[in-house]
Amino acid sequence: MSKRNTIFLILSIALALTDGVFVYINNQFSKTTLQESLHQEGLQLRSSFDTLLDQTYSNMLVMATFIANNPDIQDLFLKGKKAVEAEGGGAGGGQAALAREALYEKIGPNWKEVQKSYDTRQLHFHLGPGSTSFLRVHRPEKYGDNMDNVRFTVVDTNKERTPRTGFETGRVYSGLRGVVPVTAWDKDLGKSVHVGALEVGTSFSRILKILDRRYDLGVGVSLTKEHINSTMWPDFVNSRFGQIDDGCDCIIEATTRDGFREIVQVTDHNVHNAKGTQTRMMTVNGAYFAVSHFHLRDYKGTKDLTRDAVGSVIFWRNADARMAAFNASQTFNIMYGILGFVLIELLLFFTFRYALRHLEAEVAQRTDELAQLAKKEAALAEKLQYEVDVKNRFFSIIAHDLRSPFNVLLGMTEMMATMAEQFSKEKLIEYAGTVNLTSKRVFELLQNLLDWSRLQRDGIVLELALLSLDQVAQETVDVLKASALGKDIDLSSSIGQCTAFADRNMVLTIMRNLVGNALKFTPSGGSILVSAVQSDDEVQITIMDTGVGLSADLIEKIFALDQKTSTLGTAGEEGTGLGLPLCKEMVEKNGGKIWVESTPGEGSKFHFTLPLHHSPK
Known part of the structure; x- marks a missing residue:
């Protein structure tokens, strides 16, 4: 390898590594930004919850205080307390039951209206010390049980004789509690006495x-x-x-x-x-x-x-929309990687422009020496121009073809870097193998470009050989399988033992471009099948997909290099519009033909033929 080619290869590898690091850093930044956004939203939600909770507690204390300050209710509750004390505590006896019934008749009907209007669930009268149930207005059949070990708000209210709020789970309900002390005027003692506590409760609903x-x-x-x-x-x-x-x-x-x-x-x-x-x-x-x-x-x-x-x-x-936006940002990140590949292409362009200038100088020198031989000079100039045209065309083919495998590399390495914990060791080994295979393909393409610079005087040389189309198809499927998995597309080959007499690299490029196009325009959940039918003189290869299909107007243009036909794929993928024209040229150089059958919304079938025995045109 020449010094110039060695320098070029080193620069290409360095730029590729730089792109990889750049993509990784941006990916981590996007993840951090998304997580911080979610965290701030969570804090805002908690702040709103706490504010509403405080308002609810305040409302319950207001309601409880309003009821506890009713003189009739105070008198009835005091009668009940005295009856319970006289009848041995707990649920009390007959007099306690009468007082309890009177208290329920006093407050029960109004309480039902409060429940409907204010979404309040519980109203509970407790006797102290501690917490002994005197009347559950919401469950009047349940009373007399001691709740010292579950109603700590009530225990503290009866002890400190100050209002309390908090969340507690009782015998019947879990809920938010507002508890206030209840006092009444004791006519026998001639003073106000502490009777117990009144609890108002509601749910989180x-x-x-x-x-x-x-x-x-x-x-x-x-x-x-x-x-x-x-x-x-x-x-x-x-x-x-x-x-x-x-x-x-x-x-x-x-x-x-x-x-x-x-x-x-x-x-x-x-x-x-x-x-x-x-x-x-x-x-x-x-x-x-x-x-x-x-x-x-x-x-x-x-x-x-x-x-x-x-x-x-x-x-x-x-968060489907948010994840879609996140994935879109990752696509934008990948576009920066593509920009790196553009830089590589520019480096290739300037490298070969230097080579071309060197060639033109040599041609000029020879032209001066052969000035007296006009016919030979014209023929030489025509030959040199042909070499320049062929070089530029082949340069475009190779430069375009670099993108697909590098996209595979980016996709696979990103998936391995961000989701490694989700895959088994065997799956990671499989993916690493795919990355290795794709890397080798990229290197092969670069090497082909360097080798071509030494052959430009003779034009493009076809390396014809008898090919196993099944091997070529399977290699294409392996290289693009990661992209298919990324879009949940079933990609498979059923070519069998078919063979062809053609240039292997060109056939691989044709298949890769056609299958790559099928992946681009097939939505998630679709399928792509590579098949072949062999006759006496030729083999017909078909790439069939269940994608978006093509209109009749577009079918007439897609193989023309001078027509702009590149459109976005189902996942926003971008192309250059060179793939299908390049496929057509390569197929024809190998002695075959290419055409398409398609209906919008029903998918497409791309067919091309290759000879079995005779030389290409």
Whole structure:
């Protein structure tokens, strides 16, 4: 290899490596940007949730205070307390039952209207000290049970005689609690006395619905099984939640949309103890979702931060469009890589322009020496011009053909760099082999270009030989398989034992261009088949796809080099418009012909023939 060719090869490799590093850095930056955006959205969602939660607590305290300040309710509650104390505590006896019934008749009808209008679920009168249920307005048949170990808001309110708010799970419901102390005028003592506590409770539903409407996303609350089983009555657990899924250490407390169970199942099982607000992208049933979650603490957990969280608040929103934008940015990143290849092409151009100038100087010298031989001079000039035209044409072919394998290299290496953890060792070895095969093909193309510079005086030389078309087709499928996998396209060959008498490199280039075009214009889920039929004198090769098809007007133009026919592929791929004209020229140089059959929306069949025995035209 000459010094000039060695320098050229070193520069090409250096530029290719630079492009690879540039693509990798941009890919990592895009990922970081996407994750930071999701994280900020998660923080905003939590801030909105906390604001609505504070408003809900304030509303419950206002409602509880309004009811607790009603003198009639105060008197009835005081009568009930005295009756319970006189009748031995707990649920009390007959007098306590009368007081309880009177209190329920006083507040029950109005409470039902409050429930409908303000989405409030619970109203509960508790006797102190601690928390003994006197009347559950929402469940009047349940009373008299001691709740010191589950109603810590009530215990603290009766102890400190100050309002409390917080999330707690009771015997019947989990929910948000607002508790206020209740006092009454004791006529016997002639003073105001502390009677007990009044609890107003609601669910997360109203908060979740507001967030769902405001941000157009799903919101749900999950609680740990341990928390539910340690507080609620078993019959209420079974009636409300049914059979709890063993696949997750949690139950669904509330949600605004279907699909929450699937979101919870694919989220880490230790989500209830995650620190801060966590947001990440995940796939559920083939769709992308951005999932944000943070732990949920009950009232006792807010006072003692060393306690485990009792559940989680989870937001999920469809992120298909965002992932599509991310993938588009990756495509743009690849375009920078293509720009690097353009630089390589320019280097090739200037290198061979130097060689051409050297050749022209030699021609000029010989022209001066043969000035007296006009006919020979004209013939020599014509020959030199032919060499220049052929050189430029072949240069364009090789330069164009460099793009496809380099795109494969970029796609495969990027996939191996970003998704290596998703593949087995054997799959990575397979992909590495494909990268190696493609790299060898690129090197071969570059070498062909260098070799051609030494043959330019004789034009393009065909290396004719008897070929196994099955091997050529399989090599094409192997090189382009990664691109097919990337678009979920079934790419296969069924050529069998067919042979042809042609230039192997040209046939490989023809197949690669035709299959590459089929990949470009076939949507995800489609298929591409390479087949052949052999007759006595020739073999007909067919590349059939289920792509977008071609109009009759476009069919007339696609093989013409002077017509602009390049269009975007189904995934936004770009071409130069040289592939099919180059295929036509190569097929004809090997003594064959090429044509296409296509209907818009139904796919295309590209056919070309090659001789079996005789020499090409």
